[in-house]
Amino acid sequence: MMTTRLRWPVLGLMVAASAVAIASPSAPEELRGDRAEAAVGRAGGQQPTSPTQPTPPQRTAVEVTLTGEGGAQTRLAVPDLIALSNDQETQDAARVIGEVLWNDLNYEREFYLIPRDTYKTIPSAASMDTVPFDRWRELGADGVVSGIVQRAASGVRVELRLYSVRARQSVFGREYTGSVANPRLYAHTFSDELHLSQRNLRGVARTKLAFSSDRNREAVIATVEKREVKEVYIADYDGANPRRITINRTLNITPAWSPDGRSIAYTSYRSGLPDVLISNIFAGTMENPTKGVGQNFLPVFSPDGSRIAFMSSRDGNPEIYVVNRDGSNLVRLTNNAATESTPTWSPSGTQLAFTSDRSGTPQVYTVNADGSGLRRLTSESYADRATWSPAPYNEIAFAARTGPGFDIKIYNIASGETRQITFGEGTNESPAWSPNGRHLAFMSTRAGRSQIFTVDRDGRNLRQITRDGNNWTPHWSQ
Amino acid sequence: MVLLLTMGGAACGSKAKPPVARPQPPASVADNSPPPKPPAPPQPIAEQPISVPPIPADELSGRSIDDLNRDSPLKPMFFALDSAEVSGEGQQILQANAAVLRKYPNMQVTIEGHCDERGTAEYNLALGERRAVAARNYLVSLGIAADRVKTVSYGKEFPFDAGHDDAAWANNRRAHFVITAK
Numbered sequence: 245m246m247t248t249r250l251r252w253p254v255l256g257l258m259v260a261a262s263a264v265a266i267a268s269p270s271a272p273e274e275l276r277g278d279r280a281e282a283a284v285g286r287a288g289g290q291q292p293t294s295p296t297q298p299t300p301p302q303r304t305a306v307e308v309t310l311t312g313e314g315g316a317q318t319r320l321a322v323p324d325l326i327a328l329s330n331d332q333e334t335q336d337a338a339r340v341i342g343e344v345l346w347n348d349l350n351y352e353r354e355f356y357l358i359p360r361d362t363y364k365t366i367p368s369a370a371s372m373d374t375v376p377f378d379r380w381r382e383l384g385a386d387g388v389v390s391g392i393v394q395r396a397a398s399g400v401r402v403e404l405r406l407y408s409v410r411a412r413q414s415v416f417g418r419e420y421t422g423s424v425a426n427p428r429l430y431a432h433t434f435s436d437e438l439h440l441s442q443r444n445l446r447g448v449a450r451t452k453l454a455f456s457s458d459r460n461r462e463a464v465i466a467t468v469e470k471r472e473v474k475e476v477y478i479a480d481y482d483g484a485n486p487r488r489i490t491i492n493r494t495l496n497i498t499p500a501w502s503p504d505g506r507s508i509a510y511t512s513y514r515s516g517l518p519d520v521l522i523s524n525i526f527a528g529t530m531e532n533p534t535k536g537v538g539q540n541f542l543p544v545f546s547p548d549g550s551r552i553a554f555m556s557s558r559d560g561n562p563e564i565y566v567v568n569r570d571g572s573n574l575v576r577l578t579n580n581a582a583t584e585s586t587p588t589w590s591p592s593g594t595q596l597a598f599t600s601d602r603s604g605t606p607q608v609y610t611v612n613a614d615g616s617g618l619r620r621l622t623s624e625s626y627a628d629r630a631t632w633s634p635a636p637y638n639e640i641a642f643a644a645r646t647g648p649g650f651d652i653k654i655y656n657i658a659s660g661e662t663r664q665i666t667f668g669e670g671t672n673e674s675p676a677w678s679p680n681g682r683h684l685a686f687m688s689t690r691a692g693r694s695q696i697f698t699v700d701r702d703g704r705n706l707r708q709i710t711r712d713g714n715n716w717t718p719h720w721s722q
Numbered sequence: 723m724v725l726l727l728t729m730g731g732a733a734c735g736s737k738a739k740p741p742v743a744r745p746q747p748p749a750s751v752a753d754n755s756p757p758p759k760p761p762a763p764p765q766p767i768a769e770q771p772i773s774v775p776p777i778p779a780d781e782l783s784g785r786s787i788d789d790l791n792r793d794s795p796l797k798p799m800f801f802a803l804d805s806a807e808v809s810g811e812g813q814q815i816l817q818a819n820a821a822v823l824r825k826y827p828n829m830q831v832t833i834e835g836h837c838d839e840r841g842t843a844e845y846n847l848a849l850g851e852r853r854a855v856a857a858r859n860y861l862v863s864l865g866i867a868a869d870r871v872k873t874v875s876y877g878k879e880f881p882f883d884a885g886h887d888d889a890a891w892a893n894n895r896r897a898h899f900v901i902t903a904k
Contacts, residue, residue: 468791471880495879498844511847517874518847539874541847555848557855562848585848599845606845628842643842650842673842716843
């Protein structure tokens with residue numbers, strides 16, 4: 245079984261024993277849309293925001309008008325893969341890979357994904373010779389991804405190719421072999437590799453979200469009141485494959501990934517008092533970098549994974565501390581009679597942002613990692629849970645009180661301007677950037693209970709990720 | 723000591739309990755004799771209001787810690803929105819709780835700091851911490867030994883009232899006392 249490798253794509257393992265580039269021998273052409281009238285501009289254009297709500301099957305003149313002169317966006321089709329074996333698993337894998345790949349490619353909005361129900365009648369192709377390029381051209385596709393799934397000794401063999409409809413040739417291809425247990429991962433991997441190859445973009449299809457959840461409905465032991473435990477879970481970026489990480493039947497909240505995706509730090513009440521624990525999710529071991537000293541909350545790994553910033557009341561008042569992962573070199577970063585909380589690192593690790601109420605209300609501040617250079621960023625009625633975007637974006641997202649609840653706002657460090665990307669639908673808290681800075685995960689009550697959603701940095705492309713129980717404090721793996 | 727016991731009794735008595743005839747405290751409240759048949763304070767809850775002739779010498783002795791916490795002689799104190807300040811009313815509650823702690827010198831407690839849902843989950847961990855510590859500091863200022871009182875912040879993770887209105891929020895902004903030893 246290769247399930248161990250398939251189960252944990254965050255590791256960055258290749259899906260399969262063999263992942264072979266099979267682009268056509270001619271120099272791969274960059275696949276770009278050249279049809280201005282067909283394009284849907286990224287800035288103002290209309291796009292399907294969710295695979296369940298595709299745009300109308302036929303594009304209309306209105307759409308074309310709306311796109312204006314913006315950069316023509318490449319139009320891709322992802323028809324069903326062809327199962328070359330008759331067994332159910334292979335057939336299911338072929339279906340799942342096509343669906344998931346469409347969603348993955350659509351998610352980054354780098355391509356315009358033509359809704360799948362508009363080309364059900366165009367036959368899928370098992371090889372380049374049989375790709376019906378004329379039909380795809382009629383549909384207005386610039387590219388089409390075709391693939392096959394075949395039973396193999398170790399599981400399945402999956403071959404995926406991106407064809408240029410105009411050039412009538414393959415411009416990008418990959419072949420994977422491995423377990424059939426999680427066919428979604430083949431789609432995720434191909435999507436990431438295609439984005440990297442075609443757009444030099446780091447896609448998030450293989451990333452994961454960590455969050456805390458009460459979905460297991462267990463009660464805390466030994467309390468008089470009825471209290472529900474919260475455990476740390478992880479799931480694929482699209483919510484699939486949820487897995488429970490902690491099992492200690494207390495509060496386990498505010499998880500944060502290590503940069504290598506092998507560990508999750510979190511606030512745990514396992515000992516009865518809040519402390520920082522690290523679960524090494526592959527090794528099955530735990531660490532306690534704070535050594536049980538005082539009460540410790542809200543850990544976050546530094547970008548190089550060597551240090552952890554956290555909030556602690558060990559000296560009598562909530563302050564920000566930094567400690568090496570092995571527990572050495574504890575540094576107190578703030579020293580103030582007010583409350584300091586919720587640290588986050590800058591992408592370079594040279595600065596931190598955190599929340600302080602020294603002005604009378606909680607606001608987001610930044611400070612150099614040595615404690616110098618304090619600077620107040622926000623002037624909200626209440627701001628918390630800063631999250632610092634990766635390059636090239638120089639932004640800090642946070643939750644701001646905007647009424648009875650919170651909304652997600654983004655502060656641009658260069659311009660000093662703040663924009664808002666959620667607007668009062670329920671409360672919206674705990675933002676966390678995706679590793680490529682294009683998306684945010686956050687908690688929202690807009691669907692009733694507390695659930696994890698993702699949204700793009702421009703406020704579009706909202707997706708609900710969790711549906712089981714209540715779910716809080718998401719954090720996105722690197 | 724007598725004064726504080728009396729204050730504690732008065733505070734409890736003002737909680738609209740049936741005015742049971744209160745036994746007179748023995749004139750000689752010993753200074754340091756171990757639990758010296760302390761005066762039975764008014765029963766916090768009218769379990770058997772009348773005709774229980776012999777009030778047990780120690781009302782804690784017959785009850786498990788869980789029982790005590792279900793119907794605790796230590797009352798929660800409440801906070802204003804986004805505040806960790808002990809109000810005047812909060813001081814009275816803490817004085818009454820201090821009296822109970824003085825009366826039962828073996829009693830150990832954990833003060834839980836809780837917040838309502840209107841703050842963020844993250845910042846409320848800090849606010850709950852400050853609430854618990856504020857309550858503890860006040861108890862210590864009243865002479866309660868610091869090592870008898872632990873604190874823990876639960877932020878808004880364990881609301882007492884699942885509602886989403888002012889009454890629920892007020893009920894959830896609290897320093898909650900849990901007896902851990904008696």
